[in-house]
Amino acid sequence: ADYDVIIPAAGSGKRMGAGMNKLFLEVNKRPLIAYTAEVFLKDPHCRKVILPVQPHDIENMKHVLGNMPNVEKIFFAEGGSERQYSVRNGLELAEKGGVILVHDGARPFISAKIISELANVAAEKGAAIAAVPVKDTIKRAKNHIVTETIERSSLWQVQTPQAFRAPLLKQAHETAERDGFLGTDEASLVERIGHIVHIVMGSYDNIKITTPEDLYFAEAIFKKLAG
Numbered sequence: 001a002d003y004d005v006i007i008p009a010a011g012s013g014k015r016m017g018a019g020m021n022k023l024f025l026e027v028n029k030r031p032l033i034a035y036t037a038e039v040f041l042k043d044p045h046c047r048k049v050i051l052p053v054q055p056h057d058i059e060n061m062k063h064v065l066g067n068m069p070n071v072e073k074i075f076f077a078e079g080g081s082e083r084q085y086s087v088r089n090g091l092e093l094a095e096k097g098g099v100i101l102v103h104d105g106a107r108p109f110i111s112a113k114i115i116s117e118l119a120n121v122a123a124e125k126g127a128a129i130a131a132v133p134v135k136d137t138i139k140r141a142k143n144h145i146v147t148e149t150i151e152r153s154s155l156w157q158v159q160t161p162q163a164f165r166a167p168l169l170k171q172a173h174e175t176a177e178r179d180g181f182l183g184t185d186e187a188s189l190v191e192r193i194g195h196i197v198h199i200v201m202g203s204y205d206n207i208k209i210t211t212p213e214d215l216y217f218a219e220a221i222f223k224k225l226a227g
């Protein structure tokens with residue numbers, strides 16, 4: 001299915017501690033955001049690539065993305081103080097119908113195959129997210145005392161892209177905003193309004209670059225995918 005993608009790219013990179021937007025950090029001498037954007041710019045099913053960015057980053061973003069294929073698909077939106085607000089600002093530039101994907105700028109190794117599966121499932125069923133089975137045992141704790149061990153076989157580690165029919169995603173955002181609800185992903189907003197969310201198998205390569213050691217993993221994944 002054809003789709004628009006919103007790539008939130010307006011984070012401050014606090015956990016990375018680089019003192020700048022982490023999306024400008026490089027893997028194999030190329031900024032992370034270039035990898036992420038390229039996958040979508042090259043996809044013929046992708047109509048628009050909407051990038052919420054902080055005003056002070058726009059110049060550099062244009063510089064980094066300027067000579068990529070199909071740059072005319074790129075639209076900049078204003079970044080928000082929270083990821084959810086960045087996505088909301090991006091939504092205003094998206095088509096009213098069809099499918100919208102939301103994908104973290106900080107996940108450079110997303111595959112075209114997963115994107116296409118998500119867009120198709122969302123077109124047919126309304127909402128689909130990429131996720132992989134959790135490998136570690138996950139426990140709940142309070143003040144460093146374990147209160148619960150959650151059965152691992154039912155746990156999924158959720159990634160992006162997350163794909164939705166456009167009106168559903170808009171309604172979910174509007175309801176969250178009205179209620180003052182802040183979620184860490186789009187699907188949680190859609191779940192809140194009672195809509196079913198389908199899981200599509202993601203990839204363990206599809207990591208989110210968050211803290212400094214992730215850059216070492218990213219170099220390794222890059223080499224694997226390039227080789």
Ligand code: C5P
Pocket residue numbers: 007008009010011012023052079080081082083084086087104105106107208209210
């Ligand atoms: O901080 P984290 O890595 O979880 O952010 C996920 C994505 O959301 C990143 O690509 C980041 O640039 C983006 N973001 C945003 N606006 C914010 C915070 C994060 O666009 N206020």
